[in-house]
Amino acid sequence: MVAGLWLVALPGGRVPSVEHTFLATTEAAEEAEGAMCTMPDAGDQQIAIPTRSDAEGGDLPPVRMVVDPYPSFNGVAVDTTNDLVMMSDTNRKSLLIYDRTAGSAASKQASTAKQHIMGPDTGVGFVAGVAMDPAHRELFTVNNDVEDRLVAFDYDARGNVTPKRLLYVPHQSWGIAFAPKRDVMALSVQTPNMYVVFKREAKKFDAPIRSVRGPKTAMADPHGIYFDETHNEVVVANHGNFRPGELITSYTAYDARESRQERSGNAFDESARGRFVPSSITVYDGDATGDVAPLRTIQGPTSQIDWPMGVAVDEVSNEIVVANNGDNSILIFSRTANGDVQPKRVIRGPLTGIRGPMGVAIAKDEIWVANFGDHTALVFPRLAGGNVAPRRILRNAPAGKETSGFGNPYAVAYDTKRREVLVPN
Amino acid sequence: MTHLSRTTHGIAYDSTHDEIVAPNPLAAAIVIFRGGAIGEEAPIRTIQGARSGLSRPETVAVDEKNNELFVGDPGDRRVLVYRRDADGDAKPLRTIQGPKTKLLQVVGIAVDPNRDLLVVSTYSRLPGGVTGLLVFGRTDEGDVAPRRMIAGPRSGITRLRQIALDPETGKIYAAVINNEYLPPYDIDRPRRGLDPNVELPSPWNTGTEGFIGVWDDEKDDGDAPPRSIIKGRSTGIVHPAGVTFNARDGEVIAPDAVWNGLFTFLKPELFARPGPPDGGRHGIPVQ
Secondary structure, three states, rough: OOOEEOOOOOOOEEEEEEEEHHHHHHHHHHHHHOOOOOOOOOOOOOOOOOOOOOOOOOOOOOOOOOOOOOHHHHHEEEOOOOOEEEEEEEOEEEEEEEEEEEEOOOOOOOOOOEEEEEOOOOOOOEEEEHHHHHHHHEEEEEEEOOOOEEEEOOOOOOOOOOOOEEEEEOOOEEEEEEEEOOOEEEEEOOOOOOEEEEEEEOOOOOOOEEEOOOOOOOOEEEEEEEEEEOEEEEEEEOOOOEEHHHOOOOOOOOOOOOOOHHHHHEEEEEEEEEEOOOOOEEEEEEOEEEEOOOOOEOOOOOOOOEEEEEEEEEOOOEEEEEEEHHHOEEEEOOOOOOOOOOOOEEOOOOOOOOOOOEEEEEEEEEEEEEEOOOEEEEEEEEEOOOOOOOOOEEEEEOOOOOOOOOOOOOOEEEEEEOOOOEOOO | OOOOOOOOOOOOEOOOOOOEEEEEHHHHHEEEEEOOOOOOOOOEEEOOOOOOOOOOOOOOEEEEOOOEEEEEEOOOOOOEEEEEOOEEEOOOEEEOOHHHHHHOOOEEEEEEEOOOOOEEEEEOOOOOOOEEEEEEOOOOOOOOOOEEEEOOOOHOOOOOOEEEEEEOEEEEEEEEEOOOOOOEEEOOOEEEOOOOOOOOOOOOOOOOOOOOEEOOOOOOOOOOOOEEEEOOOOOOOOOEOEEEEEEHHHHEEEEOOOOOOEEEEEHHHHHHHOOOOOOOOOOOOOO
16 A cells, blocks of 8 residues: 655755645656655555654654655636636645646646646645636635635746735635626535635635525535526535534534534534435526525436536536546536436546546536546547547546545544555545 | 545544444434445445434544444534444434533544543633543543543643544554644634734644644543654654554554645554553653
8 A cells, every 4th residue: 555755855954844845745756757656556666665663752754654746636627718727636735737738648648737836825725626717817726624715826826826815715615616707706615505605806804795505505515516607507516415504513613603502502402413415416596695495406316416526517508517426427417407317428437537526627619527536637528428538638647646545634544454544535 | 325425534443343433524424334345335324313413523433342332523512422333313322511521622532441431632712621632431421520631731732633542551642733723714704803914824834743642541631741752854744633553563653634645653662561660651742
């Protein structure tokens, strides 16, 4: 499972800062392929592993470590005006911008990003959704956990840059839906089962101009979100984890303002409990606010929806495209589909290369898929279906490099029977 | 099908029954899988429902000796104890909850069946609140005060997460994450009272490095420094949020959220049996 050990030293023997080390890891992976790889790979020369650590003083090197030095794609957005594509990178905490036509069907090497935004000054951390605004030449990304902020950059930003604007957002925001005609952004938020709408230029503690949340909305652990301005609708992808409002204090409750005790005393409602509902796609009026029912819901076994992550609407061809993470597929529905309906097309199978799809986007008759389970983004013709190979593969690591699959790991257990380490995300 | 969420902050492995236990805070559930589960596999048992009392379970531990399952639930600031094989809308056998308990943001739980102790990690910003380790009796119930509390500046703990416990030695392993985090929102509104010009700390790296600290579940009390520590730039860890151990090979294992990585350290001296004459205390002060 584990492959090596590395240390980065600065000239003069100075101890590198955490930020320096973190950046150096990724840069070295990009520039000196194989030299610092810490993921398992049969073709790599193994770095010597010490037989024991120095037990004195506590500042001891690990005997093994699993760190993936390459990016892992998550959100994806395409700018057809300037022929650019931007993806968020959960693993190394960065944004990568490529030519829209980068990659190829036979590509084995990593494509070179035109811009790479990364570093402690960027505010980019456990990052998820992305958006591009070519009219105002701004790039957006939102942090899903811990950092609780959306950051906006100039179109030409690169490196460890300070964001042009910073907007604090609700904990566990995940998707960004940019609506350029309205000049607003809608963010999906997991725990409160809601989406909130901000003005594009909102900053710091500016409040949302509206939110959609409550039992009628039927949202349950929402992730992907898309604002269809042509038809004035907002489309949301739901995993299906649900708790009623009575249980939803702020997720990180640890002071007096946030607990159920302070809200209602110790006589709170013990009958309010969580439940699982089937994964779904819910569609709302574009002007919805408060606790409103969806206009349409796609849900049920025929739909095949299973842990949907990103969602996008082809506003011209009237189709909804879903990154179906649960079974490594892309589902394409009619835009007006409702109920437990069959997808119009499904892209699934070993030829597709789809592994842990997170982000999805549609542009210029192509479907973009950001893979979390592989170091790739895949591009399919819009009408692709079945077990088909992608038209282009854009790699952020050489072909064959495994991903760790880590996403902000906060717990671990050891399986003594199989001698395996269990890490949930 | 797995009924897991993308927000899983706890996990336990039951070696006796070869099962994996995980909380799902977003659906107020505990899901139990067979030990060899792979891919999109359904849990073999699920605890969820009104009788279960689950609100936002964050952390779990299995008492394999007494056949009990312990759950830390900060949503209602309590510890819930179930039969190990509880399934469905099962009522807890016992609950620890109330102002005397000092339970608040419960993020780690571990049980020592050999010494009949229960250890909980919790943090708080409330006046008089505790950020540290609370030691209860294993069978404690109701609004009961912890027997001992390990907290204070010498402990080095400013924020902590998962804990693990080795019943053979009584050692508590704590992931002392020590990052700074102030949530800016109350559901869908920015918090009232925040200075509009304040720059909230980014927990990406706060300058206060976290560490893995080791304490003794019977001997340590109050503002006690860790008996052993894994901390510093050579370790690679910055803000460790989880910890476990492999006693057979003398290893301590910790994931780090900043690195998105998993680090294994060789510390065979921690697993030596019996302990040294002085109880193993080295009194390592935390810098």
